Every structure is written in C-alpha cells, then in structure tokens.
Amino acid sequence: MSKVITPKEQDYSQWYNDLVIKAGLADYSAVRGCMVIKPYGYAIWEKMQSVLDGMFKATGHSNAYFPLLIPKSFFAKEASHVEGFAKECAVVTHYRLKNSPDGIIVDETAKLDEELIIRPTSETIIWNTYKSWIQSYRDLPLLINQWANVVRWEMRTRLFLRTAEFLWQEGHTAHATREEAVEETEKMLGIYAEFAEKWMSMPVIKGTKTESERFAGALETYCIEAMMQDCKALQAGTSHFLGQNFAKAFDVTFLNKENKPELVWATSWGVSTRLMGALVMTHADNEGLVLPPLLAPIQVVIVPIFRDEEQLKKINEVVGNIRKGLTEQGISSKYDTDDNRSPGWKFAEYELKGIPLRIGIGPKDLEKGTVELYRRDTRQKQFVPVDGLDRYIKNLLAEIQENLFKKALDLRETNTVKVDNYADFKDILDKKGGFILAHWDGTAETEEKIKEETKATIRCIPLNNIVEEGKCIYSGKPSKQRVIFAKAY
RNA sequence: CGGGAUGUAGCGCAGCCAGGUUAGCGCACACGCUUGGGGUGCGUGAGGUCGCGAGUUCGAAUCUCGCCAUCCCGACCA
Secondary structure: OOOOOOOOOOOHHHHHHHHHHHOOOEEEOOOOOOEEEOHHHHHHHHHHHHHHHHHHHHOOOEEOOOOOEEEHHHHOOOHHHHHHHHHHOOEEEEOOEEEEOOEEEEOOOOEEEEEEEEOOOOHHHHHHHHHHHOOEHHHOOEEEEEEEEEEOOOOOOEOOOEOOEEEEEEEEEEEOOHHHHHHHHHHHHHHHHHHHHHHOOOOOEEEEOOHHHOOOOOOEEEEEEEEOOOOOEEEEEEEEEEEOHHHHHHOOEEEOOOOOEEEOEEEEEEEEOHHHHHHHHHHOEOOEOOOOHHHOOOOEEEEEOOOOHHHHHHHHHHHHHHHHHHHHOOOOEEEOOOOOOOHHHHHHHHHHOOOOEEEEEOHHHHHHOEEEEEEOOOOOEEEEEOOOHHHHHHHHHHHHHHHHHHHHHHHHHHOEEEOOOHHHHHHHHHHOOOEEEEEOOOOHHHHHHHHHHHOOEEEEEEOOOOOOOEEOOOOOOEEOOEEEEEOEO
C-alpha cells in the first residue's frame, strides 16, 4: 500500500532510494548529505563488521583508534595526497560559540591557531604517529586497522553509495620491504574479494586502477569491482600500495639488521558502508530487499496464522520446538505473533526486509504436521514436514546463499563483452551497458577522451590478465591486454 | 557551482491560473467492532504558524518581490 516501491525497470535510482527508505535501512537526516543508519540497516552493517573484523584479526591485524581531527599542516606533507582530498575537506576553525542578539554565533576570539581537518582518511595522522612507534626492523610489520567515520564533502550524495559522512574501516600497515608491503596489499584485496563473494554473494573482479583512478598518494591501487543489476560498475573495496611516500613525508625510518636506516613501506585498505548499497543493488527486487543468509540479521521469520488465542497456543507449542531446533543449528529466527497485523501484511513486510526464509504455520499445518516454507530469493513456496525442519532449513539457507551468487554471476557474465572497435564500444554502452573488455593504449589522454565521449571509465586492469596483442579501440596504438570499461557509480 | 522543478498533517498529494465561511483527500496513527493461508472491511477520532519574510488588498495557501530548503539533470568523487 504505502510501502510500494518504484519498479526498477521504471526508474532504477528511485527504486534504490525507495528500497533503502522503506526497508528501514536508512533515513535522510537534518544534515545535508548525511544519513541516519536505522537499526535494521545498522544490524546488517554490524554483521559485515564482525565478519571482516574476524578476518583482519585472523591475518594478524589489531584494531586501534586515531583522532577524528587532523592538523591542517599534516595534509600538506604528501603533495598528491593533499591535492586529491583538498577539495572535499571539512575544516574546523573555531572552538567556541557565544550568545549574541542574533542568537548563538561563532566566537571570533576563539579562532584556532592551526585549523583542524575532519579526516577524509587517516594516512597523515597515522603516519605521524607511526614515526614514534617504529625504530627497528623488530617493530615491523606494524599491522593496524581502525573502524571509524570519515567526512568527504561531496557535491551530490546518495544513500550509502556516497554520503558526506560514512562509516568504514581503514587498515594501515608498515613493512620493512617493498615485497612484503605489496604482498600485504594483495592479501587484503583477497580478503575483500572473499568477503564479497562468500558472505555478500556478490561476485567481484580483482584488479588494479589506472593512474588517473588511483588513490591520492598511492603507487598502486588495487580494487574489487562488482556489477550492479543496472549493469553499472561499483567499486566495492580498495587496497593501496603506498610505497615509501608517507614514510618520506613523515620521516618514518627503521634500522635494519645491518644497523642502517631505511624508509618504511606502507599500505592502506578500506571498505565502507557503501557495501550496504552494493548489497541492495546486487540482489534486491521489486518486492524489496533480498539478503544473503549469512548477512541477514534474521534468517527465518515465523508467521502464525490463527483466529483465536486457543489456536495460537497450539501453534506456539510447535513453533517453540522449531525455534529450539533452529537455534541448535545456529540459525537466527523471529516469531511474529503480533495480532494487529494480518498474515498477508506480515508476508509483504518481511519480503520488503529481505528475510531469506519465512515459515507460515496455521491450523491446517498442525493437522498435517507441516509448515509452509517461502524462499525470498526464488519467491517459491513449499510444504515441509516439521520433523527434520531445522536441518532442512540449514541446507536451504546454504543453497540460497549459493543461488544468489550464481544469479549475480550470471548477470555479470551475460553483460560482459569483448569489443574491438570504438563504434561497437559506443553502441554497447548506449544500448545495454555492462562491462566491456577492450584494448587500451595505456595513456591517460585516451582514457580521458573515452570518458568525455562515452561516460565510461576504466574500472580496472584485471589481475592475472591474459596477455594478448591488440590495438587500442580509441587510438589504434598497440596494446598487450584488455581492460574493463564501464559506467560506474 | 550552472540548468530545471517542487515546498500545503508523519508520508504522498489536491486546492493556487480566475483571492472570499471552518483548507481537503489517500495512506499511516489512536480507539471499537470485524477479519486472519498474500498488505481485511466498517465506524469514530486526533493531527496544519499552507517553507520563511516583506508587500498588494477590506480579505492571501492563492497575486508580487526577496530569501531559504529539497529533489532531478550536469561538472566533482569511496
């Protein structure tokens, strides 16, 4: 009724906005460009956090926390880093308010000697700190992660995909050798890819960015790219090899085994609440959200169908046993006995929320010893005996997790094409979009021209790419490999 | 920051052009009955500085001017 969402075929952006709002993931806030993450959305983010955090810990990383506010001078120390972020920094200039006839105003006498930048990312404050933590090769590697909020003053924002403030994790590591730092960068990319594919059921392509898409201050930026249902690309995570740029800027050296000073090698890597947007745009449909079981705050919802207290009481008994079985299998469930809502209303509501499985149970089921089981991903119903239901559901949840991945992979594969001339390239972008594998001469000029003319950018140069001779689709110059072009979020 | 549009109840809108009783409607909300296997139906009720500020007028949601905010489309970006 009031909760209908715009069909995605009609207006994909509106569909996305409706879904995020109506499924209760987030809300617009009083602050321009900032959003409120609502409990249901935050519960999903917490699941993501907890899985990722476990993966970071398992690979030897520790969490720490660095300040939100960064002295302006720190930013100036790494030239390309400043340049990259300068345009979107929020700046704190004063530290006091006062009363005036016009109300509360900034107290001009309380001006900071040095302005503070609200972190858009923490490399500078962290490397300033690492200087005092690192003296010897014995202090390395230093493997730190932080969960934090950051602010980037964006011109145009979209819920989860691009907001002025967002939540993320940023890993910052220090190493004795270049090889070790590169290895770390690739290892973390691997963790992101594994998380995306296994937990989010979202297939990704691992690759490196071109110079123009590279992180400000990095020597190499690795990324995972996913295809959304509208065939546009979304960068879902990045991992940067920073070389010695920040070590130089902040004078971070260590004594090696030969007692000689050397500059430290650095990496940084992050994923953000943008993953929430990726999750929505990878699986959701016109009925609402579709959550992969491994990230669903509630995996099974149970809706009783009853006329009176007596019937409900009988249902309660059976449901009690079912839930006990589910808990033993490590499956989370919710039993909704609210009698102000009709079963039909609840069905629609839990579909909107993307809960993977729904059990419907009423008088007819009690007689037959069955329940009605509804799969959110395929929207199919089946009747299943109560006996052995928990094990059945456990398998089914795994199957759903797998099926979601396959569906998303199918979409990507049918919308990925090799193209060898610019006319076809433009034609495909106009008609259906998707990922285009094409030869590129390796120059920023060509990349820029193609972007201007078609809005498509080079999403990445896939890792382990096949070496093949070819000609750049734009300039005709020789090329040794294909790169992925797409329109992106 | 340019181009376009919109601000009326929590949300979605009508009313405005042709100013005139008490500003309506749908959803949501509260209460009662009803219903319950795909958003049940009926009744009752509560809820408004008509974005803000000036002006014109006997009288402004409606006309004029200014301001503010939001959304869409561009330029910029995880």
